[in-house]
Amino acid sequence: MLNDALGTGDGTRSAADQTHRIQEAIYDAIVEQRLPPGTKLSEAEVGAAFAVSRTITRRALHALAHAGIVTIERNRGAFVARPDPEEARQVFAARRLVEPDLTRSAARACTRADLARLRKHLDAEAAALKRDDRRTAIRLSGDFHLRIADISGNAVLARFLRDLTARTSLIVAIYGRSRASACGVDEHRELYEMLARHDEKGAPLAMLHHLDHIEADLDLGDAPDGAVDLAAILRGAAAPRD
Amino acid sequence: MLNDALGTGDGTRSAADQTHRIQEAIYDAIVEQRLPPGTKLSEAEVGAAFAVSRTITRRALHALAHAGIVTIERNRGAFVARPDPEEARQVFAARRLVEPDLTRSAARACTRADLARLRKHLDAEAAALKRDDRRTAIRLSGDFHLRIADISGNAVLARFLRDLTARTSLIVAIYGRSRASACGVDEHRELYEMLARHDEKGAPLAMLHHLDHIEADLDLGDAPDGAVDLAAILRGAAAPRD
DNA sequence: ATGCGGCTGATCGTATACAATCCATGCCTA
DNA sequence: TAGGCATGGATTGTATACGATCAGCCGCAT
Structure with missing residues (x-):
């Protein structure tokens, strides 16, 4: 878990x-x-x-x-x-700041064992999506980010990110447009590839774009609907x- | 407070x-x-x-x-x-990541009133140093960073930084080389000047250097001494x- | 009929009582 | 004399009891 x-x-x-x-x-x-x-x-x-x-x-x-x-x-x-829209924006601002850096560290630090674990994780994500197990898919999707943070080796930031991802779940629940799971597994696979190549330039950028995509699916701005x-x-x- | x-x-x-x-x-x-x-x-x-x-x-x-x-x-x-040396390094890594960004936001967002408050804060810092009130000086020194975070407008990151500064106090207490207060008020004044000029390039850099100076005064690495x-x-x- | 005031039930805030655990001291034995 | 074990004191872990506060309801007066 x-x-x-x-x-x-x-x-x-x-x-x-x-x-x-x-x-x-x-x-x-x-x-x-x-x-x-x-x-x-x-x-x-x-x-x-x-x-x-x-x-x-x-x-x-x-x-x-x-x-x-x-x-x-x-x-x-x-x-x-x-969370209100303002807080949602702040949470995403924090993630945009923290996660690319964590991803770069992870790209440098990740071992063969780390990559194997990530692969297994991606398979589990794909499997959950395939059998329409939305709950598991959402949780695994968030966990993927935490695993990267974990690989980065900075427990302080990883801990912080853990709280941020949980809050993100709430934000997506409130302001999410599509009913799809939080992240697409394709982008996670792409991130994995970059990590496997130890691409310290590309990986952080991919993470940043990934986060942008998640946020783009939100409907902040106007009244938070209900x-x-x-x-x-x-x-x-x-x-x-x- | x-x-x-x-x-x-x-x-x-x-x-x-x-x-x-x-x-x-x-x-x-x-x-x-x-x-x-x-x-x-x-x-x-x-x-x-x-x-x-x-x-x-x-x-x-x-x-x-x-x-x-x-x-x-x-x-x-x-x-x-x-905190052990490893944790100390992680705390500083987190601060180096977060604070320059907060400082940039603050440089953009700071109002005349914010600057006035910062000025008053700097005066209080200087006064505490002048009368050798080390405790107050240390606390105000840390608070300066929190005020900048506050001005930046991101409460989520500001909250995180609050915990980080407290941990920094512990780190300085354990690994601090000089018995001087945590930060020099001169560098804080320099930061203030950059904020006042809304210098979105210089202010983050100044903050980064400031943090580096604080960390440079630490004696991590070998046994935690006393x-x-x-x-x-x-x-x-x-x-x-x- | 409507608005206001007091009442009641429920929920939380705090204190305290009891049980479990740990550390330390002292005794006994080899 | 040194080591191990048992016991006692202290401290924490948990549960529960009691008081405070709030929301909702009912009845009354206007």
């Missing part, structure tokens, strides 16, 4: 770390877009779902809030985050101004 | 948010290098110091752990993080090896 390579820092997560378990479960559910933006994450409900107390649930929700994919409102509870209405509804049907 | 601009997301932090209060207090103490790396942060002690229960203390410590400036070891407790001794002292004066 790739999270091994991007853990929160403690390596001793055997079976006792309940917090981590439900944190990952919610994280995955958000990435796979099973939990739509704005969904209420009641402490009691979440706790019951995983058979843990509110203490654990709470810690997990707070951690996710720190990662930016959950919003906590005082005395109201936790919700799956609903988002504003939904917000109004959720906050008590009080019309904001007019 | 600048944190207003970089809060955790909730704007309703009036007086009830105890967690935030002690989180900021510990954060500041770490940035100002009053809490050396490796210091044990006992839940009971911290809680007593701020007159809150362990619940609150715990949440604050976990949040700081997520930011990477506190390490939590299961059943052992929380400690001020002690760090090991400090750990021994804090852990009960049991001589580690010789």
Whole structure:
């Protein structure tokens, strides 16, 4: 599940770390877009779902809030985050800045074993697409980027990117135009080829274009469609101004 | 204190948010290098110091752990993080990647009011240095970078940088060669001049050089010098090896 | 009929109690 | 005397109890 390579820092997560378990479960559910933006994450409900107390649930929700994919409102509870267009632009700006550089490092550093793993990953992506397993396809698609970050060797940036990709999932869920998965596997294959050739010029450029393509599929700019209405509804049907 | 601009997301932090209060207090103490790396942060002690229960203390410590400036070891407790040389290099790599870009954005976006605030900030820095107030000088020095990030308008990256600067404080505390403050105020003034001229070429370069200078003052590579001794002292004066 | 005020149920915020774990000291044995 | 083991104290991990706050509902007055 790739999270091994991007853990929160403690390596001793055997079976006792309940917090981590439900944190990952919610994280995955958000990435796979099973939990739509704005969904209420009641402490009691979440706790019951995983058979843990509110203490654990709470810690997990707070951690996710720190990662930016959950919003906590005082005395109201936790919700799956609903990034506004401005935040969406900032997330993409951050990715455009960080990922090409990570890709260049990866192009330099990638070993034969890394490439083999990437190949296997691409096959899994293709397979998921082939059998119309959209959830798996989306998750693997995002994981591909994380694997590159992982190869680059900078754990600090890789960690940051992990949060950014999760937020991207939310952004795509809200503003995505096409119902296709987040990334095309073709561009991933192209990236793989460049990495395999250790092309330190081409690979970052390919990543940049790839990100541009993802962002181009978004419909930022005008009103976020149902988002504003939904917000109004959720906050008590009080019309904001007019 | 600048944190207003970089809060955790909730704007309703009036007086009830105890967690935030002690989180900021510990954060500041770490940035100002009053809490050396490796210091044990006992839940009971911290809680007593701020007159809150362990619940609150715990949440604050976990949040700081997520930011990477506190390490939590299961059943052992929380400690001020002690970044190893590799992590230090990664933090600086991340800063070299992010900050020049933020600086360029700031050079483009900065208004007269922004510049006035920066000027006032520089004066405060100079004043702190003049009266040998090392703690304040260090904190303001780091805050200067955050203010630039703030001006750039990308809150996502600004938030990331906030964590990075805090970690930088720890790195300087461990590996810093000179006992001078983290950054020279002269280079900050130079940066200010470039921002004032909206120099989108020069400002990022100046920032890059500035970061290089900070990193050049570090002594990575060999053993972390006094760090090991400090750990021994804090852990009960049991001589580690010789 | 409509708007306002108090009430009730539910949810969150915080504190505390209890269990589990670890570290250290001291004793016993070889 | 040195090493290993058992025990005690301290600290953290988890669960739960209680108080605070908020949203929605009902009844009343206008």
